[in-house]
Amino acid sequence: MDSKNKYQTSKNKDFFQALSHAWDGLKIIFTKENNFKSHLVTTGFILVAGIIFQVGFNNFMWLLSACFLVLNAEVINTLFEYLVDLVLGNKYDPLAKKIKDVAAGGVLLTSLFAVIIGLIVFSPVLTSIFKAFVNS
Numbered sequence: 819m820d821s822k823n824k825y826q827t828s829k830n831k832d833f834f835q836a837l838s839h840a841w842d843g844l845k846i847i848f849t850k851e852n853n854f855k856s857h858l859v860t861t862g863f864i865l866v867a868g869i870i871f872q873v874g875f876n877n878f879m880w881l882l883s884a885c886f887l888v889l890n891a892e893v894i895n896t897l898f899e900y901l902v903d904l905v906l907g908n909k910y911d912p913l914a915k916k917i918k919d920v921a922a923g924g925v926l927l928t929s930l931f932a933v934i935i936g937l938i939v940f941s942p943v944l945t946s947i948f949k950a951f952v953n954s
């Protein structure tokens with residue numbers, strides 16, 4: 819199948835064709851899903867904060883991992899939303915609700931993990947800000 823054929827349903831010919839489809843997938847989720855955009859912006863702020871406050875290599879890796887887990891959970895959530903919509907369209911189905919809600923629950927759970935990691939990593943910074951605020 820020609821790689822320029824937008825109706826391709828067969829396997830990709832090479833790694834670069836697969837990469838271009840994966841990039842298309844990221845563009846879709848970035849342009850269509852506002853939650854993904856917010857998570858990406860938050861990831862940027864957290865990583866910049868990690869650099870500014872010099873949290874150390876290991877802590878920075880924890881922050882990086884937690885942020886990318888949240889982004890990945892959002893990708894999986896969107897995937898299930900698209901699958902349900904593909905199969906059902908606007909038809910209501912209690913199982914579809916379960917699928918979408920469980921996928922959204924996965925994002926929430928991962929986000930809670932990221933918040934806990936953030937609080938642990940930035941606790942020295944937060945403590946010194948709190949002390950400075952109390953002493954002022």
Ligand SMILES: Nc1ncnc2c1ncn2[C@@H]1O[C@H](COP(=O)(O)OP(=O)(O)OP(=O)(O)O)[C@@H](O)[C@H]1O
Nearest residue numbers: 853895899906908909910911912914915918919922
């Ligand atoms: N076909 C359906 N049948 C039953 N319930 C549905 C169906 N589609 C959506 N829902 C319910 O409506 C809610 C909102 O649907 P939507 O597709 O916007 O998911 P969402 O998790 O809110 O999306 P996002 O992650 O983009 O904020 C879902 O969580 C689910 O409870």
